[in-house]
Amino acid sequence: MQSLPFYPQGFRSCAKSVGIRDTTLDFTVIASDVPAAAAAMFTQSRFCGPAITVGREHVANGQLQAFVINSKNANVATGEQGLANIREVARRVAEELHIAAEDILPSSTGVIGWQLPMENLRAGIAGIAAEMRPGRLHVSAHAIMTTDTRPKMRARRIGDAVLVGMCKGVGMIEPNMATMLAYFVTDARIAQDYLKQCLQEVVNLTFNMISVDTDTSTSDTVAIMANGLAGDVPLADFRQVLLEMATDLARDLASDGEGATKLLEVTVSQAASFEQAKTVAKSIVNSPLVKTAIFGTDPNWGRVAMAIGKCHQYTDILPENVSISFGDLLVYQGQPLGQENLPQLEAYLHNTEVAIYVSLGTGEARATVWGCDLSYEYVKINGEYTT
Amino acid sequence: MQSLPFYPQGFRSCAKSVGIRDTTLDFTVIASDVPAAAAAMFTQSRFCGPAITVGREHVANGQLQAFVINSKNANVATGEQGLANIREVARRVAEELHIAAEDILPSSTGVIGWQLPMENLRAGIAGIAAEMRPGRLHVSAHAIMTTDTRPKMRARRIGDAVLVGMCKGVGMIEPNMATMLAYFVTDARIAQDYLKQCLQEVVNLTFNMISVDTDTSTSDTVAIMANGLAGDVPLADFRQVLLEMATDLARDLASDGEGATKLLEVTVSQAASFEQAKTVAKSIVNSPLVKTAIFGTDPNWGRVAMAIGKCHQYTDILPENVSISFGDLLVYQGQPLGQENLPQLEAYLHNTEVAIYVSLGTGEARATVWGCDLSYEYVKINGEYTT
Numbered sequence: 001m002q003s004l005p006f007y008p009q010g011f012r013s014c015a016k017s018v019g020i021r022d023t024t025l026d027f028t029v030i031a032s033d034v035p036a037a038a039a040a041m042f043t044q045s046r047f048c049g050p051a052i053t054v055g056r057e058h059v060a061n062g063q064l065q066a067f068v069i070n071s072k073n074a075n076v077a078t079g080e081q082g083l084a085n086i087r088e089v090a091r092r093v094a095e096e097l098h099i100a101a102e103d104i105l106p107s108s109t110g111v112i113g114w115q116l117p118m119e120n121l122r123a124g125i126a127g128i129a130a131e132m133r134p135g136r137l138h139v140s141a142h143a144i145m146t147t148d149t150r151p152k153m154r155a156r157r158i159g160d161a162v163l164v165g166m167c168k169g170v171g172m173i174e175p176n177m178a179t180m181l182a183y184f185v186t187d188a189r190i191a192q193d194y195l196k197q198c199l200q201e202v203v204n205l206t207f208n209m210i211s212v213d214t215d216t217s218t219s220d221t222v223a224i225m226a227n228g229l230a231g232d233v234p235l236a237d238f239r240q241v242l243l244e245m246a247t248d249l250a251r252d253l254a255s256d257g258e259g260a261t262k263l264l265e266v267t268v269s270q271a272a273s274f275e276q277a278k279t280v281a282k283s284i285v286n287s288p289l290v291k292t293a294i295f296g297t298d299p300n301w302g303r304v305a306m307a308i309g310k311c312h313q314y315t316d317i318l319p320e321n322v323s324i325s326f327g328d329l330l331v332y333q334g335q336p337l338g339q340e341n342l343p344q345l346e347a348y349l350h351n352t353e354v355a356i357y358v359s360l361g362t363g364e365a366r367a368t369v370w371g372c373d374l375s376y377e378y379v380k381i382n383g384e385y386t387t
Numbered sequence: 388m389q390s391l392p393f394y395p396q397g398f399r400s401c402a403k404s405v406g407i408r409d410t411t412l413d414f415t416v417i418a419s420d421v422p423a424a425a426a427a428m429f430t431q432s433r434f435c436g437p438a439i440t441v442g443r444e445h446v447a448n449g450q451l452q453a454f455v456i457n458s459k460n461a462n463v464a465t466g467e468q469g470l471a472n473i474r475e476v477a478r479r480v481a482e483e484l485h486i487a488a489e490d491i492l493p494s495s496t497g498v499i500g501w502q503l504p505m506e507n508l509r510a511g512i513a514g515i516a517a518e519m520r521p522g523r524l525h526v527s528a529h530a531i532m533t534t535d536t537r538p539k540m541r542a543r544r545i546g547d548a549v550l551v552g553m554c555k556g557v558g559m560i561e562p563n564m565a566t567m568l569a570y571f572v573t574d575a576r577i578a579q580d581y582l583k584q585c586l587q588e589v590v591n592l593t594f595n596m597i598s599v600d601t602d603t604s605t606s607d608t609v610a611i612m613a614n615g616l617a618g619d620v621p622l623a624d625f626r627q628v629l630l631e632m633a634t635d636l637a638r639d640l641a642s643d644g645e646g647a648t649k650l651l652e653v654t655v656s657q658a659a660s661f662e663q664a665k666t667v668a669k670s671i672v673n674s675p676l677v678k679t680a681i682f683g684t685d686p687n688w689g690r691v692a693m694a695i696g697k698c699h700q701y702t703d704i705l706p707e708n709v710s711i712s713f714g715d716l717l718v719y720q721g722q723p724l725g726q727e728n729l730p731q732l733e734a735y736l737h738n739t740e741v742a743i744y745v746s747l748g749t750g751e752a753r754a755t756v757w758g759c760d761l762s763y764e765y766v767k768i769n770g771e772y773t774t
Contacts (some may be wrong), residue, residue: 046704047696077692077706079722112689113723218696288675289769296770302499305464309434309605317433319464335466336500376763382676383683 008187015143018124031066038064043220062192161188161230189228259377277367285371299345321361402530405511418453425451430607449579452490548575548617576615646764664754672758686732708748
């Protein structure tokens with residue numbers, strides 16, 4: 001198991017199997033030695049899980065001390081019992097670690113509609129304080145996985161401080177306000193208000209710009225703790241490193257989308273607004289016909305035109321002003337550029353990263369989004385998930 | 388080739404191969420002996436084909452005399468040449484049939500971004516008047532197919548009149564205003580204004596309620612001609628028969644969705660508005676995770692909860708007031724109803740028609756939509772389309 005090159009001061013963690021569905025890693029606690037400035041963003045789902053409800057309450061005052069995360073069971077659509085269960089999980093962990101339950105942000109990810117196996121969780125939490133160790137955050141990145149094929153984590157230095165980020169997510173990925181599960185911990189000292197603003201700005205340019213399958217999870221959470229033990233760092237540096245790390249992690253998520261064989265990056269430029277650029281880019285990256293064509297290396301660029309066209313709310317988009325490129329290869333510029341370049345396009349589609357550039361000719365704004373192709377494996381994974 | 392039990396008076400047709408891509412049927416003309424009252428609805432795509440542009444012009448006065456349809460090439464994203472080409476097709480057919488070019492509604496369906504093979508079309512149109520025959524509409528239903536596995540057509544009597552409908556469409560199916568290609572011809576006498584209003588009402592309850600893959604075609608067209616040769620019929624009867632026929636054809640489209648193994652019918656009731664009911668129902672029927680679970684007979688009803696939850700614009704939807712059933716089997720009513728019924732749910736999912744009922748508890752409105760499952764075959768068909 002790959003470890004990280006460095007870790008922030010004052011964070012301990014443990015990751016284990018408590019037997020939620022099997023004996024694989026399914027439970028992790030990441031705790032700061034001292035209360036930390038914190039911020040979080042959550043799913044906008046109307047069917048959000050009770051962990052989201054509790055997390056919203058607990059982060060409201062801008063302070064957290066621990067993330068407690070289980071995989072293999074989302075604890076969603078579980079009624080009042082589900083809410084009582086996750087509150088008990090937070091309370092028990094707090095008692096073990098001698099911290100306030102109100103400083104815990106809980107998350108659950110996995111199958112929807114099943115109650116948590118509380119006996120297993122109670123047994124797993126008992127005595128957990130003795131298992132908390134520094135330098136083990138990389139194991140947590142494994143414990144939060146569901147159908148992920150690999151852990152997704154990064155570590156960066158900012159002056160004397162360290163920022164570590166990790167996330168999971170492979171299907172049910174079209175975040176709206178926040179996305180899947182992503183956690184950042186740093187020993188930099190960052191004011192609560194700035195931390196919150198910075199997280200929102202970064203998430204809107206990164207995790208909110210990816211989509212695997214247009215399905216929005218009931219459990220999406222992005223959270224950050226800054227415990228301040230390394231002191232102050234330049235805020236602009238902090239924001240830039242967080243943005244770069246979140247971009248890397250978002251690309252990791254897209255390229256490990258369920259069944260994905262290719263990372264798809266779509267940039268829409270010369271748009272009337274960021275919103276227009278993002279909407280058109282998402283329409284392309286989410287189109288099943290674009291995704292299957294890229295999976296099959298079918299040089300069917302007309303489907304990109306289709307996906308632009310279905311954004312019919314934008315009456316300023318005129319086909320004669322649009323251009324479409326794959327990598328460096330221009331295929332449409334107000335009219336098709338002939339079938340001679342189809343073999344070249346087909347060859348380009350064999351890359352594991354496919355970049356599509358669209359110029360709308362309606363203004364100056366631009367947006368980049370990330371997604372993946374749609375393969376047999378996506379169908380297989382999701383036709384066989386619970387049983 | 389299955390024929391229809393009866394045909395409306397005064398309509399002749401021919402269907403042939405003009406060699407657009409191969410030697411299969413790819414071109415059809417359906418013409419009335421006299422000018423007919425007519426109405427049509429078209430795609431809202433910003434990348435709509437030039438046939439749509441010409442069709443909008445020609446039907447504006449409420450009169451048509453012929454439908455001219457080619458498959459295998461959508462003539463979309465083809466610039467000014469594409470527009471000139473489809474105008475020439477209409478002009479040549481009009482000259483052959485001695486009718487006005489302005490009374491022709493053209494349609495093209497197939498691959499996007501390729502120019503029409505005009506030499507082949509010119510040769511195929513020459514002398515076509517001699518090929519026009521009554522009682523051959525069923526052959527046209529074959530000629531308009533692309534990846535359809537079967538023709539979709541119906542015939543019904545309304546008093547002394549006959550209504551025949553046909554449609555095609557298998558992928559790129561999430562119509563917005565109108566949908567894919569669908570044609571109705573009748574010898575009933577119907578006033579232009581009523582015909583237009585009636586078509587809009589019916590389409591909004593039928594073709595606009597289906598989705599195969601969320602992708603909106605650039606060529607969607609629904610059109611009707613009523614030539615009046617059978618005289619007047621009760622308008623309420625006409626509307627009802629048109630509604631039933633359009634419902635049947637819409638279900639045919641959904642169940643023959645690309646790669647579909649199952650028809651999916653989703654009804655959302657006790658909603659705050661028709662719009663809310665339709666939006667939630669579409670969210671369910673379009674969810675790749677719901678569609679793959681149904682393909683794989685995975686009793687993962689939590690994904691329906693997820694798809695309801697992602698309609699986060701409706702803050703009046705509360706999980707505690709929602710119920711979810713598959714057929715007669717209630718699985719969630721404010722809380723999960725236990726895992727005992729999962730084997731029964733799995734057994735139900737082996738049916739070729741799966742009905743999902745959701746009650747939102749926000750009001751009195753309801754809507755029904757149709758779709759299909761997502762299978763390996765969808766990926767295969769669309770990864771190998773043009774090459």
